Amino acid sequence: MIDVKNIYKTFFVPHEVKALVDVSNKIEAGEVVVVIGPSGSGKSTFLRCLNRLETAEHGQILVDGVDIFDPKTDINKVRAEMGMVFQSFNLFPHLSILGNVTITQKLVRKRSKRDREKKAMAILEKVGIADKAHAHPSNLSGGQQQRVAIARALAMDPKIMLFDEPTSALDPEMIGEVLDVMKTLAREGMTMVCVTHEMGFAKEVADRVIFMDEGKIVEEGTPVHFFENPDHDRTKLFLKQIL
Amino acid sequence: MNSKISNIQRLSNPTAHSLSVAGFFAVMILLIGSVYYATITVDYIWRWYKVPTYFMYKETVIIYADSNGEVKEIKPNGDKFDVIITDDQGDITYTVPKDSFDLDEGDFTSPGDLIAEYEGGWKPGMMTVGLWITLKISFISTILGIFIGILGGVARVSSTPVLKWTAITYVEIIRGSPLLVQIMIAYFVLGTTINKILMMNGLPSLDPEWYGIAALSVFTGAYVVEIVRAGIGAIHSGQVEAARSGGMTYFQCMYYIILPQALKTILPPLAGQFINLIKDSSLLGMISIRELTKATREGITTSLQAFELWIMCAILYLLMTFTLSMCIQYLERRTATK
Ligand SMILES: Nc1ncnc2c1ncn2[C@@H]1O[C@H](COP(=O)(O)OP(=O)(O)OP(=O)(O)O)[C@@H](O)[C@H]1O
Ligand SMILES: [Mg+2]
DSSP: OEEEEEEEEEEOSSSOEEEEEEEEEEEOTTOEEEEEOSTTSSHHHHHHHHTTSSOOSEEEEEETTEETTSTTSOHHHHHHTEEEEOTTOOOOTTSOHHHHHHHHIIIIIOOOHHHHHHHHHHHHHHHTOGGGTTSOGGGSOHHHHHHHHHHHHHTTOOSEEEEESTTTTSOHHHHHHHHHHHHHHHHTTOEEEEEOOOHHHHHHHOSEEEEEETTEEEEEEOHHHHHHSOSOHHHHHHHHHHO | OHHHHHHHHOOOSHHHHHHHHHHHHHHHHHHHHHHHHHHHHTTOOOOGGGGGGGTEEEEEEEEEOOSOEEEEEEEEETTEEEEEEEETTEEEEEEEETTSBOOOTTOEEOTTOEEEEEEEEEEEOHHHHHHHHHHHHHHHHHHHHHHHHHHHHHHHTSSOHHHHHHHHHHHHHHHTSOHHHHHHIIIIIIIHHHHHHHHHTTOOOOOHHHHHHHHHHHHHHHHHHHHHHHHHHTSOHHHHHHHHHTTOOHHHIIIIIIHHHHHHHHHHHHHHHHHHHHHHGGGGGGGTOOOHHHHHHHHHHHHOOHHHHHHHHHHHHHHHHHHHHHHHHHHHHHHHHO
């Protein structure tokens, strides 16, 4: 479904950082991949390359066979099939919850008002905040906002969901409600790539764990392999630090 | 910071406070009084009573005959009279008030003879017409300026070189030269060229007003570009990412997500820009547009009441800018509560 071939990404401002160095990976349909690694290891950059929020200077990424770095590719079409959820929610503060969940449907999917509102309400129901449909983002708790953000992405009927540390900005008591939504999605067979520090989530639903350090994929494997019997010293050290 | 200083300085004693208020009025009256006194000593005679005719006057209508003819018939028409004069071309009917003519049926007329003289209706005076032109030009230029500024601002923050560099070049060129020079170029260089081209194609040429409006809106637009850019810059980049990652195009993202949020920071500096625009429109007199300032100058050449008319002129500009800033403050309050 996603085929990452030898991508490199270097940032030059404010100083030179090799954020990704020769990263390759294949993500299959229905797979739940969890990306972990220390801060600054390139996890976000990797995720953001998948929908071209960042462009790699070398290498190729094929999404359903489409080369997304090809200038001829209509990236908006590719992005419409990929939902993204951010650490800082990024809800649109000038729109109501319903507005947040319908606007992309309107502009990108061109759905009628009735269709998109029906869709929005069904998904808000699913993430458990249908009663807040007419509230404004600023009146919601962090956990509720993040669930709206997930609903906003899901309303587009994406084939893939990308999560960049969706629970890192949340108070501890709200992490569970967001993880529950994500677990439900995973069990329903959604293809997911999640950058997260939630090891419990990784153990429970991940099909594969990718460990990154200094812009490289150091190790990858099933959660069992990764947490109980990793090959690399770097991985062991990391696991010792966080567990 | 500001409020701290004023807190320290605040006069706690109510008597001292009202004395200070009285002091303010005293200073104002003293200033105006001394200016007035100074003008008297140089023998300026104030004639404020002449000023209203520059705003509204009763027009005097004088009708002359333009051919040799004969008054065929005079008959009442409502509370007026129809004076019908026949010449070799046929009948001409003048509808004039009672007592405004001194003709009888059968009188002969020759070219230049007075047929009737009477007071017509109220007419807007020079200053009123000038004020109207200033308002019209400012209004159209504001709308165009906003339009240019938003498009330019969105282009300015894009990463596409064509858009970004074009916007930068536009802003730098316009902000780097005086408005007066730009107005001259718009009228004497572009205007002459365009009007010649229009003429060669058998089209009517454009009024100077349109070149003036073009110069003003292009000038204001450049400043609005920078205002819009700053407003967009103040929005968290996560907003763009959230919108674009859902598949919105750059322009959809700007129009539906970023600009509505940026409006709050954009409005106050925008108000200042449009207040400048109203004031800058006074330069358009240089290309023979009879806006308020030019009208005032012309009024003075006929009345010689320079002091009164210039003061009126300033008051009118003040009224316009004040009204505009009130409107924007109202808008600000509305967007703030939303
Ligand atoms: N837009 C950018 N401009 C410059 N440098 C960047 C940019 N984005 C990321 N970097 C740098 O690239 C490196 C990898 O960053 P990235 O955000 O991918 O790490 P991460 O693994 O997601 O870290 P974290 O856990 O802190 O989110 C870091 O050194 C970071 O400073
Ligand atoms: Mg990150």
